[in-house]
Amino acid sequence: MLIEEQLVQRAVNGDREAFTQIYDLHFNKIYRYIYVKVHSQAEAEDLTQDVFIKAYEGIRNYKWRDLPFTSWLFRIAHNRVIDHIRKVSKEKKASLEEAGAISSGDPVYMTEQNFEIHQLKEALKHLPDAQREVATMRFISELSIAEVALSLGKSEGTVKALQFNAIASLRKLLYGKINGY
């Protein structure tokens, strides 16, 4: 049995420290995944926190053999984001997009960095859902092909094709007007 699986098993059995270790391992990935899908940093923070609380509430019923833990966690995140987007779109709440990078104190540098993040988020919005999901998990949350495939319930071959198409689309969206590719 692998160490991560042991860690998860301990958390399933009620070991709080084990769950805290899991939290440390996955927190940044989940945050990034959520951040590029929502409008603001505050929303991303709230949702990320919710994901881990939901994971803790549900971990006693979790079984590794059904789904690897990372894939399970990203399914929770995915569902939480979908719920949130539905709710926000019903409320039609106007919100300003915020800066996403950690503040460095240099406004010029931050502006450039945030502009690049904004460009990326805008480009991702133009992708078909499946491509966006794969690109976000693979290149932003840095999951493996197998983890992405299990999270989305698709075959690895399909994920590889979606990943390639997503990058081809992103290339056009991000640089099409700059260098003509």
Place this chain on the structure above:
Amino acid sequence: MAIRIEEAFNDCFERLSFGESLDSCLRSYPEHAMELDLMLRTAFDVKRRAHPIQPRPEFKYWSRVRLQGVQDYMSRQTTEKKASPFNFRRNLAISVAGLLVFVIASSGTVAASNDALPGQPLYGVKTAVEQAQLAMAVSDVDKAVLYANLAGKRAHEIEAMARQGKSDYLISTAVKMDYQLEQAETYISKYQAATSAGSPAMTTALPTDTSNTEGYDQPVQPAPAATTQVKPPFTSTDNKLGEGQAAVKRPLPTPNATANVNKAKNALNSTTARSLTTLQDALENAPDSARPAILNAIERVKKANEWSQQNLNQGQQQDNKPEDFTPKPESFPVKPLPDVKKPERVGNDNFVTPDKPRYIPPSDKDPIRPVTDTVKPVDTVPNTQAPSTTVTPVIKNTIDAVTSPTIRQGSGNSTTTK
């Protein structure tokens, strides 16, 4: 049978993530080389753009506190269901006694917690004190120094746990150490970016990745001389992605800023040097199951050490008055490391590669000097690259848990290996 371009792209993306060069990978797929080249550049640019997206450290901390509150609440609910109402007086007495003990003992608790190890009751106090110290650190330099020191503490904890044969919390401690080194590097880079420290030119291109919080994935580099462009993590003379990057005028660093940067770099340099020896001691005493994690931790510390060393050297070269602002790095005896071969990283010379010189104790003439011929591998330590039926799964998982997201991402089939 021709390989589909999706397969070739995925294969190259993972190989590049492990440090292989673009050219080498493209040679494997000559029929798709041109298209793969463009797609891989885009993929790594997407990764680079997303890299600064990090949760605020204080949010991460308070989120964890809230999670612990939820855990407390849920466990209380479970306990209350089991508890009998007749136990009320007994519970009250226990609570009062506990409170008294807490008040009496709290003065010594913080001091006693200093030597606590993960999993021990006082470890929570130790981490709480550290968080309080971080909250009180105002400037980026203070935070960088503090994070460097905390990473050193984690290294000592790893050594102590290895000595005692405890491996339960070793990985999570290594992960914490990794995070703290990343934070130290990030705050140094941020401060440099903000003050343009180390940049001799009046006009420099904006650094594109100085908020790197995941360390060796895409390391933070001080702004080089003259105008530079964004580079994906592979070598090539073609720089299509850098187009449109604006050059921005920045003031020259002030002497105070330079001194602050050097102070932080020096703290990181000396901490990592100390941590290297500590972790090497840990490696000697560690049980077999813990060795891969320690080896990874050593690699991580080596990278941070080389990063700080290189930056320190650059800073020394670029300072107008290096003798005024550059503290000398401390010297610590570093034992030869086992020869853990990892794939070379191309296009980013900040990182340790098997062919690069190691950090060794400085002499009088040259405070930090690279030496390649005096280091001998330790035969008793297993090489992480060597296939072993008992160690391999542990190594794979350890890499997943401890090493950079780049490596994790590269392990495309990690679930199947579990």
